[in-house]
Amino acid sequence: MHSVVEICLIILFLPLISSTALIFFNKRLPRGGDLLATACIGIPFCLAWYVFYRVIAVGHDPQFLITGAMQWFTIGPGNAGWGFHIDNLTAVMLVVVTTVSFCVHVYSIGYMRGEDYYGRYFSYLSLFSFSMLLLVLCDNLLLLYVSWELVGLSSYLLIGFFFRKHSAADACKKAFITTRVGDVGMFIGLLMIYRQTHTFNYIEVFRGVQEAVQSGAWSETTWTIAGILLFCGAIGKSAQFPLHVWLPDAMEGPTPVSALIHAATMVAAGVYLVGRLYPLFSPDALLFIAYTGLITAFFAATIAITQFDIKRVLAYSTISQLGYMMTALGVGGFAAGLCHLMTHAAFKSLLFLCSGSVIHAAHTQDMREMGSLHKKMPVTFWTMLIGAAAISGVPLFSGFYSKDAILASALGFGMEHPNHRIIFIGLLIGAGITGFYMFRLIFMTFFGAPADDHRYRHAHESPRIMTGPLVVLAILSAGAGWFALGEHGWFERLVVPYSVGTAGVAPAAVEADGHSAHNIAMILSIVMAGAGILISAVFYYWKTCSAERWAKALGPIYRLVYNKYYIDELYKKTAVGGTLIAMRILAVFDRVVIDGLVNFSAYFVRAWSYISGAFDLHVVDGAVNGLAWGTRLVGTISTLFQSGVVQNYIMKVVAIVAFILLFQNILTTFL
Amino acid sequence: MDEWLSSLVFWTLAAVIVGSALITAFARTLVYAGFALLFTFLGVMGLYLYLAADFLGIAQLVIYVGGILVLLLFGVMFTQGGGLMKQPGRGAIQIPSAVMAVGMAFVVLLHVVLYTPWPVMAVERAAEPTTRTIGTLLLTKYLLPFEVASVLLLMALVGAVVLARREAKEQK
Amino acid sequence: MMLQPTLSHYLVVSSCLFVLGLFILVTRRHAVRLLMGIELILNAANINLVAFNHYTATGLDGHVFAIFVMILAACEAAVALAIILAIYQQYANIDIDRMNSMRE
Numbered sequence: 001m002h003s004v005v006e007i008c009l010i011i012l013f014l015p016l017i018s019s020t021a022l023i024f025f026n027k028r029l030p031r032g033g034d035l036l037a038t039a040c041i042g043i044p045f046c047l048a049w050y051v052f053y054r055v056i057a058v059g060h061d062p063q064f065l066i067t068g069a070m071q072w073f074t075i076g077p078g079n080a081g082w083g084f085h086i087d088n089l090t091a092v093m094l095v096v097v098t099t100v101s102f103c104v105h106v107y108s109i110g111y112m113r114g115e116d117y118y119g120r121y122f123s124y125l126s127l128f129s130f131s132m133l134l135l136v137l138c139d140n141l142l143l144l145y146v147s148w149e150l151v152g153l154s155s156y157l158l159i160g161f162f163f164r165k166h167s168a169a170d171a172c173k174k175a176f177i178t179t180r181v182g183d184v185g186m187f188i189g190l191l192m193i194y195r196q197t198h199t200f201n202y203i204e205v206f207r208g209v210q211e212a213v214q215s216g217a218w219s220e221t222t223w224t225i226a227g228i229l230l231f232c233g234a235i236g237k238s239a240q241f242p243l244h245v246w247l248p249d250a251m252e253g254p255t256p257v258s259a260l261i262h263a264a265t266m267v268a269a270g271v272y273l274v275g276r277l278y279p280l281f282s283p284d285a286l287l288f289i290a291y292t293g294l295i296t297a298f299f300a301a302t303i304a305i306t307q308f309d310i311k312r313v314l315a316y317s318t319i320s321q322l323g324y325m326m327t328a329l330g331v332g333g334f335a336a337g338l339c340h341l342m343t344h345a346a347f348k349s350l351l352f353l354c355s356g357s358v359i360h361a362a363h364t365q366d367m368r369e370m371g372s373l374h375k376k377m378p379v380t381f382w383t384m385l386i387g388a389a390a391i392s393g394v395p396l397f398s399g400f401y402s403k404d405a406i407l408a409s410a411l412g413f414g415m416e417h418p419n420h421r422i423i424f425i426g427l428l429i430g431a432g433i434t435g436f437y438m439f440r441l442i443f444m445t446f447f448g449a450p451a452d453d454h455r456y457r458h459a460h461e462s463p464r465i466m467t468g469p470l471v472v473l474a475i476l477s478a479g480a481g482w483f484a485l486g487e488h489g490w491f492e493r494l495v496v497p498y499s500v501g502t503a504g505v506a507p508a509a510v511e512a513d514g515h516s517a518h519n520i521a522m523i524l525s526i527v528m529a530g531a532g533i534l535i536s537a538v539f540y541y542w543k544t545c546s547a548e549r550w551a552k553a554l555g556p557i558y559r560l561v562y563n564k565y566y567i568d569e570l571y572k573k574t575a576v577g578g579t580l581i582a583m584r585i586l587a588v589f590d591r592v593v594i595d596g597l598v599n600f601s602a603y604f605v606r607a608w609s610y611i612s613g614a615f616d617l618h619v620v621d622g623a624v625n626g627l628a629w630g631t632r633l634v635g636t637i638s639t640l641f642q643s644g645v646v647q648n649y650i651m652k653v654v655a656i657v658a659f660i661l662l663f664q665n666i667l668t669t670f671l
Numbered sequence: 672m673d674e675w676l677s678s679l680v681f682w683t684l685a686a687v688i689v690g691s692a693l694i695t696a697f698a699r700t701l702v703y704a705g706f707a708l709l710f711t712f713l714g715v716m717g718l719y720l721y722l723a724a725d726f727l728g729i730a731q732l733v734i735y736v737g738g739i740l741v742l743l744l745f746g747v748m749f750t751q752g753g754g755l756m757k758q759p760g761r762g763a764i765q766i767p768s769a770v771m772a773v774g775m776a777f778v779v780l781l782h783v784v785l786y787t788p789w790p791v792m793a794v795e796r797a798a799e800p801t802t803r804t805i806g807t808l809l810l811t812k813y814l815l816p817f818e819v820a821s822v823l824l825l826m827a828l829v830g831a832v833v834l835a836r837r838e839a840k841e842q843k
Numbered sequence: 844m845m846l847q848p849t850l851s852h853y854l855v856v857s858s859c860l861f862v863l864g865l866f867i868l869v870t871r872r873h874a875v876r877l878l879m880g881i882e883l884i885l886n887a888a889n890i891n892l893v894a895f896n897h898y899t900a901t902g903l904d905g906h907v908f909a910i911f912v913m914i915l916a917a918c919e920a921a922v923a924l925a926i927i928l929a930i931y932q933q934y935a936n937i938d939i940d941r942m943n944s945m946r947e
Binding site: 674675677678681682685688689692693695696701704705708711712715718719721722723724726727730731734735738739742743745746747749750766769770772773774776777780781784785789790791792796801804805808809812813816820823824826827828830831834835 | 846847848849850851852853854855856858859860861862863864865866867869870871873874875876878879880882883886889890893894896897898899902903904906907909910911913914915916917918919920921922924925926927928929931
């Protein structure tokens with residue numbers, strides 16, 4: 001099985017090679033190097049499926065794990081290493097990341113054609129693929145943090161890819177800074193754990209934390225705090241409730257990037273983090289995660305109803321779905337949450353790529369200006385319909401299975417802890433809203449009368465290179481859930497949290513409850529999804545009710561939701577405003593204290609240089625000039641002796657000899 | 672009376688020598704200087720005779736007056752058109768400073784001459800012909816210098832002829 | 844009697860000749876005049892030789908030396924005049940201030 005490690009090395013480093021090559025040589029490579037980048041993700045794509053096949057289908061071992069590490073450096077008593085941690089979850093994530101990334105690469109060849117910095121775009125994409133794969137493969141917290149920041153960096157670069165657009169430049173800064181707020185918390189949590197366990201390695205950390213809790217070195221509260229701090233990173237990266245504001249703005253990036261990073265992979269990294277570090281979270285921390293996810297899921301769904309920008313609807317939908325995953329993990333639905341991650345990666349990237357295709361054709365992102373596009377773009381329409389059905393939880397599509405599992409987990413949890421039934425109810429209503437806003441999107445975009453004749457006439461189906469990935473992803477969206485969680489599903493059996501010591505007891509019990517609640521949850525979720533779709537058809541397909549009139553009737557609530565609960569404005573007032581006030585205070589401090597010091601030292605230096613300048617001028621220069629003057633005087637005098645005329649020399653010889661003799665003789669004679 | 676006469680002859684010769692030398696030094700034209708030099712040479716010849724150096728006196732007359740002076744006068748005449756530059760060169764010496772330097776040398780010489788106790792012989796030498804003795808000395812004691820001097824003269828002769836011949840060729 | 848010529852008188856006369864020759868040598872710019880100065884100096888030397896020979900020696904060695912000096916003077920005068928003529932042909936003047944280069 002060690003060949004798996006070598007294959008993983010190839011999977012990991014091919015994108016890095018292509019990224020480096022493209023950064024430096026994209027202008028010299030044919031077609032800006034897009035084929036190289038695509039090949040460098042295509043090969044890992046095949047290899048990842050091979051690993052998946054070996055590990056899941058052939059291996060079929062819930063406890064399957066390969067680790068291997070090299071020493072990187074030593075900090076104090078602990079080590080940091082380079083290493084792989086490959087288990088079933090890793091295999092699933094490898095497939096998710098490489099598949100979506102490959103589809104997006106292929107799609108981008110068509111979508112980004114003719115853009116400026118075409119080669120650079122593919123370089124960034126490859127860099128992102130490398131970072132994400134490292135995040136999935138690494139075996140310790142430090143490397144996890146490194147790759148965490150690397151995906152943040154590539155996200156920043158890609159959101160700001162159209163950096164000439166002001167909004168894009170602002171959005172990439174917003175995304176980077178907002179996620180950074182969460183990352184700080186995560187880093188603190190990471191250091192807390194390191195301080196206790198003196199290691200970064202996952203397995204040793206799990207064991208160390210468990211020992212610390214059992215021996216009383218860590219109180220329950222400390223454990224909870226450490227978990228919540230780690231979860232802060234996930235809040236930032238996965239756009240959970242308080243820090244979700246960056247994700248809708250991140251839609252300023254190219255649409256394939258939105259599909260890859262801001263729908264399928266990077267934002268799911270937070271969910272992966274929680275899943276990977278599952279043993280680090282105390283029950284209280286998990287409850288915190290569950291409620292955070294619930295709030296996010298519900299309130300993002302409500303915002304999605306009111307938006308008109310097609311990509312923003314999808315962005316809020318993504319936030320909402322990420323909330324679902326978090327809630328699932330929080331209530332113990334480990335497999336359910338991570339399976340939803342997988343299916344969501346398929347159908348949400350599909351939806352984004354479809355929206356990109358629509359935008360490509362209609363040259364607008366506003367759904368009110370689209371309409372009746374289903375005749376013009378049949379492939380896009382049908383694939384997007386599959387995606388919408390999947391996300392809404394229409395039976396037999398992938399989303400149905402995973403969302404159903406989540407609802408079952410929540411219901412099971414609610415049965416066990418009656419105080420927390422609200423989680424299930426909230427998620428159920430959210431499921432209905434999901435169906436509503438997704439089909440609202442479908443109806444507004446593809447049905448009804450064309451809102452703009454000009455746009456309608458020029459709309460056209462996208463080229464094959466863009467529709468190809470759509471079809472692939474549509475097949476995955478349709479089938480993945482059945483494949484993973486259906487009749488013979490392997491997901492729940494194989495993807496289990498790493499258990500320290502004895503086999504995991506607590507999650508298994510929760511799973512058992514979930515199973516008993518499965519049927520109720522399934523029926524309720526089908527009913528809710530159907531209701532949501534039906535209502536959206538009433539509003540937007542048959543138009544028996546006017547959406548505008550309802551919006552007007554709901555007045556203040558509608559405005560509140562439409563303006564995204566004014567959270568951006570709140571941040572502007574508090575965080576940005578506070579920063580500005582702090583900035584002004586610091587500016588005053590700067591001006592008075594720092595500038596004072598600087599000016600004083602400048603004044604001092606000036607005075608000193610004035611003194612030394614005077615010294616130079618009068619003493620040093622005086623000495624030098626005096627020397628020069630003396631030399632010149634001597635030279636002038638001695639020039640008189642060196643006229644080059646023989647007669648002069650004769651006379652001087654005569655005079656000098658006579659002078660000497662005169663002194664010698666006369667003076668000695670007379671004195 | 673005899674002594675007085677001889678003293679008179681000496682002082683006359685001394686006056687002629689110094690006076691004509693002064694004219695040689697200060698005369699404006701070269702021709703005057705040349706003729707003044709003639710009198711200097713003649714005065715020196717007189718001193719030789721006065722000192723009973725008869726051969727030398729004749730040699731002085733023949734060589735200086737008959738040879739060198741005539742050569743100098745030829746030189747003066749050949750270079751008549753050349754003359755001097757209007758402006759003295761940058762190395763030209765001012766007369767006063769030259770007078771000072773030379774005067775200082777003169778003072779030194781006078782001092783040496785007057786204050787040195789010369790080993791003068793008490794007995795006055797008899798005046799007798801010197802030619803035979805000089806001839807003997809030249810061919811015995813001073814034979815080698817004599818022969819070297821003859822070679823030197825030959826070289827000077829040939830050298831002068833060579834210089835003059837090249838000059839003639841160039842003139843053509 | 845002071846008027847009676849002694850060795851010192853001759854020496855004084857020769858000193859005068861020497862000094863005047865030196866003066867000519869130092870101040871004059873005409874090459875032929877310089878030759879005259881040199882002749883004066885040589886004559887001064889000769890007077891000294893003869894005078895010392897007369898007053899302080901027994902033989903006639905001083906006379907022989909004087910003859911050698913005359914030989915030298917003759918050689919010098921002949922060669923120097925040939926040179927002066929050559930320079931005159933070259934430069935059309937014989938100012939020794941201008942004779943500070945070997946060729947032009």
